[in-house]
Amino acid sequence: MVIIGAGPAGTSAAIALREGGWRGLIVLIGNENMLPYERPPVSKAILIEETDPGPKLLVTPERLAELRIDYFQGRNVQSIDRAANTVTLSDGAQLAYERLLLTTGARPRxxxxxxxxxxxxxxxxxxxxxxxxxxxxxxxxxxxxxxxxxxxxxxxxxxxxxxxxxxxxxxxxxxxxxxxxxxxxxxxxxxxxxxxxxxxxxxxxxxxxxxxxxxxxxxxxxxxxxxxxxxxxxGAVPNVELAQAAGLAVDNGIVLDKTLATSDPDIFAAGDCCSFPHRLYGERIRLEAWRNAQRQGAAAAANILGANRPYDDVPWFWSDQYDQTLQIAGLCREEDVRVSRDLGANGQLFFYLCGDGRLVGACGFGSLSAIAKEIRMAEMIIGRRLAPTPEALKDPALNIKHLLV
Amino acid sequence: MVACAADGLEPEAALRFDHGGRTFVIARSPEGGYFAIDGHCSHEKVHLADGIVDGHIIECPKHFGAFDYRTGEARALPACIDLRTYEVKVEGDAVFVKI
CATH class of the missing domain: 3.50.50.60 (FAD/NAD(P)-binding domain)
Structure with a gap:
């Protein structure tokens, strides 16, 4: 098993593969000269704190050793040979693969x-x-x-x-x-x-x-x-060049089917680099988000192990701005009907209902305590394809939890 | 310590309780039982009382680490360190926590 890219998608996949019973080698290749780490603090704590808190690791070296994951750090991949099932690194080293996972991420535009x-x-x-x-x-x-x-x-x-x-x-x-x-x-x-x-x-x-x-x-x-x-x-552009050079289908990201396989059944992809069909939206989407990367990596791992499960997690995103937080569940598209719930000084929530009345998106800005539970409940409503009424969504006195049943 | 009024917390919900510079979360199960664990997630300093209670699980509102609030056991990544639990007693209409 070879995994190209050691961000949250690649790293969570490596862990899930071993925990899920993959018996062969697992090689995780990262192009940075450090252990896999969390990216969200890069624009927050690492810039703000008086002294650099250092990278927050996704996995300790001990855990990598325990899981027998071979981590290649600071290495770039030159090419993929799909006929020979090999990957060539830029230093000339060659690795054979039975299955390949591309978690190459995105780069700043x-x-x-x-x-x-x-x-x-x-x-x-x-x-x-x-x-x-x-x-x-x-x-x-x-x-x-x-x-x-x-x-x-x-x-x-x-x-x-x-x-x-x-x-x-x-x-x-x-x-x-x-x-x-x-x-x-x-x-x-x-x-x-x-x-x-x-x-x-x-x-x-x-x-x-x-x-x-x-x-x-x-x-x-x-x-x-x-x-x-x-x-x-x-903005960011997906890193698709390796996939493209290997002849895999690419269209705003490496094109996947609903089980996260590429146009080659031996090669899967996950995270910012891929676009995949989503059952809730009836179209291909590509996400640039921490939680998606982590969960999609684990889902790809499960499918490589034979689970054959469609990946259909509700998209979720967050951003911190000062003491306020912003969370988005689902997709907030201009073409859908927007309903707002005013939380006064604590913040504001917006809900998006699509043509058939289903909730398809929700976003909130305010204090974490004011919005997090509501957005999480909205996420569950979106995932269950429920159609709450605009009146209920608007009413700040109504606990969104009650709309779940 | 009195943490809250017994009727101040509905089933499948949680609230924050601070005492002596420390912070805790009091969770109530769907069956009506009260439980107490450390307030901050063991992954990052985010208060669990801002997260949802689903069955016997309480979830971090930011990174979705999850814990069984009855045992303190970490149940979902990125949380991997268990939280301490505290003894809870209901007397009259008050919920007491032994810290």
Whole structure:
């Protein structure tokens, strides 16, 4: 068994395979020079804390040894030979596989604008990326963040907490366009502005110059902002090149069937790199989310072991912004009917009902204690394909738990 | 220590109880029994009282680690360390926890 990619999907798969009874070798290949670790703290605790808390490991070396998982760290895979069932690493080493799992993840999208070589730019995906950002924002400085998505906003919250002066430039008309409804994006924007972050929407960056050791961000309307650091958070692209070169089907991610097998029955995939059909949405989806990666990895492992179970977990996502938390269950799509529940000062919930009345999405922003239970219950309602009435969802006095029966 | 009123907690629900700089969660089972365990998840410092109670399981609201609140046993990753349990007694209409 060879697993390419040692993020949460690959690591949870390796563990689940051994625990589920895989008898042969399990080789887990990671391209970073460290043990598998959790990515969520990379944009949060690792940037904010006074002293670097260090990476939070997904698994200890002792546990890897106990499970007889061979972990190859800091190694890249060059190619997959599907006819010979082998994988070749970039240092020339060759590994034979009976089954192969691709958990290659995604990488930050890069800007397609002119960027001066001397300007100081960063993207954020790995622990090493976080350390580079951390070193700069730990003193008084100006940070410009390009992109008002989750990564950009989490970095903004962390940087302003460290004393940096922060500006977020979003090209779209509002923050978090793809992820949350407009009124919730407004609440999040207000929270950032109260905390001292400057947010500009409709701000298209034309180029980035370098001047006297600093970066000069030039907007399409001619305005400029100076920065000691420019962080680019404009989305992620799935790492599909290996799969593509091996002739596997790729369409916004490695194309999987509902059991997470690729177009080659010996090869499975999971996590940010894949797109899969989802029974609740009647379309292929690709998720970039911690919980999905972890669960999909384990589900792929079970199917490699012969379970033959469709993967149909309800998508779930969270983000921390200051002392507030945002959680999303299911998908919040513009085409569905939106119902809101106002929790007053504690936060706000939004529910999405599709054409046949089923709940298909829910999101909440507020204190963890105000929203977490509700979103979790909503997730269960979504998973059971129930159709609660808009009136019940709106009523803050009604415990969502009662809608489950 | 009096943790809560017996009728202050419905079945299959939980609440937070703080005492002496420590924090606990009082959970009530579907059968009506009361139980107490450490308040913070053993994976990260997230309070379990903000999570849901499903049968005899209480779940972390952030990372979905889960525990059997009757025994403190960790039942779902990423939680893998068991939590301490505390003795609970109901006297009259008050729930007492022995800390």
């Amino acid at each position: 890069i800007l397609s604008i002119p960027v001066a070589a001397a300007s100081r730019m960063a993207t954020l995906r790995t622990y090493v990326d976080a350390l580079a950002i951390r070193r700069i924002i730990s003193r008084r400085c100006e940070v410009v963040i390009i992109g008002g998505g989750f990564i950009g906003l989490e970095v903004a919250a962390s940087a302003v907490a460290r004393g940096a002066s922060v500006t977020v430039l979003e090209a779209g008309p509002r923050l978090l366009t793809r992820a949350v409804p407009a009124p919730m994006a407004e609440l999040i924007k207000a929270k950032h502005e109260r905390s001292g972050v400057r947010i500009e929407t409709g701000a298209t960056v034309e180029r980035i110059d370098a001047t006297e050791g600093r970066s000069k961000v030039v907007l399409a309307d001619g305005r400029t902002c100076l920065a000691d650091l420019v962080v680019v958070g404009v």
